[in-house]
Amino acid sequence: MSHQVQQRAVVLLSGGLDSATIAAMAKHxxxxxxxxxxxxxxxxxxxxxxxxxxxxSLGIEDHRVAQIDLRAFGGSALTDxxxxxxxxxxxxxxxxxxxxxxxARNTIFLSYALALAEVLGANDIFIGVNAVxxxxxxxxxxxxxxxxxxMAGLATKAGVEGTGRVQIHTPLIDLTKRRIIxxxxxxxxxxxxxxxxxxxxxxxxxxxxxxxxxxxxxAFDALGMHDPVLEYAQSGSEK
Amino acid sequence: MSHQVQQRAVVLLSGGLDSATIAAMAKHxxxxxxxxxxxxxxxxxxxxxxxxxxxxSLGIEDHRVAQIDLRAFGGSALTDxxxxxxxxxxxxxxxxxxxxxxxARNTIFLSYALALAEVLGANDIFIGVNAVxxxxxxxxxxxxxxxxxxMAGLATKAGVEGTGRVQIHTPLIDLTKRRIIxxxxxxxxxxxxxxxxxxxxxxxxxxxxxxxxxxxxxAFDALGMHDPVLEYAQSGSEK
Numbered sequence: 001m002s003h004q005v006q007q008r009a010v011v012l013l014s015g016g017l018d019s020a021t022i023a024a025m026a027k028h029x030x031x032x033x034x035x036x037x038x039x040x041x042x043x044x045x046x047x048x049x050x051x052x053x054x055x056x057s058l059g060i061e062d063h064r065v066a067q068i069d070l071r072a073f074g075g076s077a078l079t080d081x082x083x084x085x086x087x088x089x090x091x092x093x094x095x096x097x098x099x100x101x102x103x104a105r106n107t108i109f110l111s112y113a114l115a116l117a118e119v120l121g122a123n124d125i126f127i128g129v130n131a132v133x134x135x136x137x138x139x140x141x142x143x144x145x146x147x148x149x150x151m152a153g154l155a156t157k158a159g160v161e162g163t164g165r166v167q168i169h170t171p172l173i174d175l176t177k178r179r180i181i182x183x184x185x186x187x188x189x190x191x192x193x194x195x196x197x198x199x200x201x202x203x204x205x206x207x208x209x210x211x212x213x214x215x216x217x218x219a220f221d222a223l224g225m226h227d228p229v230l231e232y233a234q235s236g237s238e239k
Numbered sequence: 240m241s242h243q244v245q246q247r248a249v250v251l252l253s254g255g256l257d258s259a260t261i262a263a264m265a266k267h268x269x270x271x272x273x274x275x276x277x278x279x280x281x282x283x284x285x286x287x288x289x290x291x292x293x294x295x296s297l298g299i300e301d302h303r304v305a306q307i308d309l310r311a312f313g314g315s316a317l318t319d320x321x322x323x324x325x326x327x328x329x330x331x332x333x334x335x336x337x338x339x340x341x342x343a344r345n346t347i348f349l350s351y352a353l354a355l356a357e358v359l360g361a362n363d364i365f366i367g368v369n370a371v372x373x374x375x376x377x378x379x380x381x382x383x384x385x386x387x388x389x390m391a392g393l394a395t396k397a398g399v400e401g402t403g404r405v406q407i408h409t410p411l412i413d414l415t416k417r418r419i420i421x422x423x424x425x426x427x428x429x430x431x432x433x434x435x436x437x438x439x440x441x442x443x444x445x446x447x448x449x450x451x452x453x454x455x456x457x458a459f460d461a462l463g464m465h466d467p468v469l470e471y472a473q474s475g476s477e478k
Contacts, residue, residue, distance in 0.1 A: 036311060064311040072275060072305035072351065073358045104354035107394050111350040112311065115343035119312050138399045147390035154383040155346050 006032040009124040009169075010113045013037050013063070015050030016196045017216055018128035018172055021184035023058050025171050026126045028187050033060045036116055038109060040068040046204035050195030057193055066112050073103055084199040086209040090218070093211045106139040110148055110168065117166055118156050126169045132176055145170050177219035191216075192228030206230055245271040248363040248408075249352045252276050252302070254289030255435045256455055257367035257411055260423035262297055264410050265365045267426050272299045275355055277348060279307040285443035289434030296432055305351050312342055323438040325448040329457070332450045345378040349387055349407065356405055357395050365408045371415055384409050416458035430455075431467030445469055 009031035013019045026033055037051040038044075048065065055063040085092075106129060113125045129140040138144055149168045158164030172180050184191065197206035197213050206213050206229045213230070220227040248270035252258045265272055276290040277283075287304060294302040324331075345368060352364045368379040377383055388407045397403030411419050423430065436445035436452050445452050445468045452469070459466040 066311035067306060067308040069306040072303040073354055103357040104350060104394055107353055107390070108347075108350045111343060111347045114346055115312055118342040138396055139394045141393070144390070144393040147386070147393045151346070151383070151386035151390045154380070154386045155343055155378045157377055160377045 006030065007124065008032045008034060008120055008122040009126055010117045010120065010122050011035045011060075011126040012109055012113055012128065013051045013055060013060075014128070015047040015052075015054055015194060016128070016212075017177075017184070017191055017194050018130060018180060019051075020054045020058075020189050020191065020194045021180050021187075022126045022128040022169075022171055023054060023060065024184055024187040024189045026124075026169070027058055027060075031124060033058075034062040034064065034116065034120060034122065035060050036064045036066060036113055038068045038112070039065050040070050046195050046197075046200050049204060050193060053193040057190055064116065068108065084207075084210050086199075086207070088211060088214070090215065093215070104139070106144070107148070110152075114152050114155065114166060118158070121158075121164065122166075123158075123164045124167050124169060126171070128172050129170050130172045130177075130180070131174060140173075142170070142173060145173070177215055178222050181216075181219050181223060190228070192231070194229065196229070245269065246363065247271045247273060247359055247361040248365055249356045249359065249361050250274045250299075250365040251348055251352055251367065252290045252294060252299075253367070254286040254291075254293060254433060255367070255451075256416075256423070256430060256433050257369060257419060258290075259293045259297075259428050259430065259433045260419050260426075261365045261367040261408075261410055262293060262299065263423055263426040263428045265363075265408070266297055266299075270363060272297075273301040273303065273355065273359060273361065274299050275303045275305060275352055277307045277351070278304050279309050285434050285436075285439050288443060289432060292432040296429055303355065307347065323446075323449050325438075325446070327450060327453070329454070332454070343378070345383070346387070349391075353391050353394065353405060357397070360397075360403065361405075362397075362403045363406050363408060365410070367411050368409050369411045369416075369419070370413060379412075381409070381412060384412070416454055417461050420455075420458050420462060429467070431470070433468065435468070 009026050011023045011026050011033050013023055013035040014037065023033065023035060035055050037048055039048055052063065110125065110127065117125055129145065131140050131142065145168050152166045153159040159166060195204060196216055198210040199207045208217065208230050217227050217230060248265050250262045250265050250272050252262055252274040253276060262272065262274060274294050276287055278287055291302065349364065349366065356364055370379050370381065384407050391405045392398040398405060434443060435455055437449040438446045447456065447469050456466050456469060
């Protein structure tokens with residue numbers, strides 16, 4: 001590929017805080033971005049709306065949504081019917097699996113990204129995995145990512161021929177949530193557009209009390225800031 | 240797991256000749272089988288019907304079908320709008336990509352199988368890849384399968400903790416089509432139930448002239464047999 005041509009990257013964009021940050025980082029590095037989001041049921045409607053808002057705010061014109069059919073894994077119970085724990089401290093969160101758990105999740109997501117990269121002729125995939133906040137997750141660790149990358153290098157013709165070996169970029173993997181937000185703010189990310197809450201109301205407003213809301217809130221607090229997705233909730237409670 | 244309990248295996252069942260054979264092999268080895276098939280568009284309706292027939296004929300009670308959304312990769316052109324070459328010899332076939340090409344196909348299929356294995360607590364996945372007939376395919380080679388297995392071992396909690404490391408079984412990987420059929424016939428596979436044709440008629444009858452039909456037909460011919468899926472076509476042309 002010539003240096004004049006903008007290199008294309010596939011960015012896994014969930015609509016959450018982390019993925020908004022990596023999309024901004026990929027853009028900052030000069031990549032032409034194709035974003036991919038996954039629709040795996042009704043609970044994720046607000047996340048998909050957020051993904052679309054984030055893509056628009058970053059000027060990403062190519063945004064794909066792939067349906068992931070969880071019924072094959074035993075129905076929607078995995079994502080729909082689990083009570084959302086509230087107001088836990090971070091040591092409690094670390095011990096448990098989030099309610100948005102999807103089996104072999106990052107492997108499935110990265111496989112779709114790999115397929116898309118193959119179709120587009122892209123050699124770069126960005127994923128917002130983080131080994132700090134979710135240390136219990138095997139598929140958020142550097143050794144897992146390295147193994148996926150090695151497999152990907154053997155999976156495609158371009159990889160085997162050495163003309164297009166895919167690289168999996170994980171720029172957040174060893175950053176705290178606070179550092180992630182600092183980096184995103186430097187790049188102009190509007191975190192008010194993102195969605196992280198496990199238990200939003202009908203309009204998609206964050207609850208402010210689930211693990212995902214608290215992780216964000218604590219990080220913004222540590223920066224002496226308000227999490228913008230919680231501002232209306234706070235102003236609402238002041239009325 | 241106790242030796243009294245039948246071990247569960249996930250079998251990738253396309254409805255073709257190869258996957259029918261591995262399903263029979265997994266059954267013969269004593270596994271309790273969960274079969275998974277993929278629905279990636281209208282063209283595959285006859286394959287899915289065949290997968291269901293094969294599952295029933297082998298007494299497989301648990302058969303899942305997962306939708307794979309190819310639109311995210313640029314629409315149905317990849318599978319629907321490509322002319323099917325006819326009456327080519329096997330050296331011509333080796334040089335080209337089949338019309339049923341799906342990008343990063345085995346990686347996506349194996350990722351779903353891995354997710355299903357995780358949900359079921361299964362440690363064994365069977366896939367009918369073959370490095371002889373499709374030597375041009377990176378993701379049909381033993382080194383690719385080994386890399387996927389290594390990645391899978393790092394992707395799941397059971398894998399990391401050593402309590403359930405997934406093994407990818409590829410019993411056909413170095414067999415010729417003729418040997419595959421011989422093995423299947425020994426195990427009682429009814430190849431008349433399978434579907435391999437790239438260009439079937441409305442009722443799903445095999446054309447007998449596409450690459451996939453010819454590979455099978457040549458192998459049955461070498462065994463001094465008729466391919467049972469072609470019998471009505473032959474009797475039809477004799478009328």
